[in-house]
Amino acid sequence: xxxxLIDNCLTPxxxxxxxxxxxxxxxxxxxxxxGDWKDWNVTDMAIEGDWTLVTRxxxxxxxxxxxxxxxxxxxxxxxxxxLICLNGPxxxxxxxxxxxxxKAIEALEADNDLINKCxxxxxxxxxxxxxxxxxxxxxxxxx
Numbered sequence: 001x002x003x004x005l006i007d008n009c010l011t012p013x014x015x016x017x018x019x020x021x022x023x024x025x026x027x028x029x030x031x032x033x034x035g036d037w038k039d040w041n042v043t044d045m046a047i048e049g050d051w052t053l054v055t056r057x058x059x060x061x062x063x064x065x066x067x068x069x070x071x072x073x074x075x076x077x078x079x080x081x082x083l084i085c086l087n088g089p090x091x092x093x094x095x096x097x098x099x100x101x102x103k104a105i106e107a108l109e110a111d112n113d114l115i116n117k118c119x120x121x122x123x124x125x126x127x128x129x130x131x132x133x134x135x136x137x138x139x140x141x142x143x
Contacts, residue, residue: 005051058085069137082114
């Protein structure tokens, strides 16, 4: 089962959804009194706790969409338990967050390997949802 750490930019309902879906270890930053943490603190917590981070601040963590891993907090990490980016139109509401996270959970049921990977779940302006999974580059050993 995947351990989920839900970023403060998303609803705590996602952690509840993960728990209800059979993932025994899911939490939200607010539940841990870390709602005001900076991205680098969140990344440290996720990596030290072997959590898969779920966020909608994709650029901050994976870098630009056209060059994931070139910048962002996860570009600096040699090993991580995975990153899930939920992307939606401006004004993404609670229902959209839940729909996107459900798709992420479905994708993990088919293949739960997210070590050093990013799973992006994106809803376009027409409500179509797409999932993409790719290696998220990290620091090479010896760098």
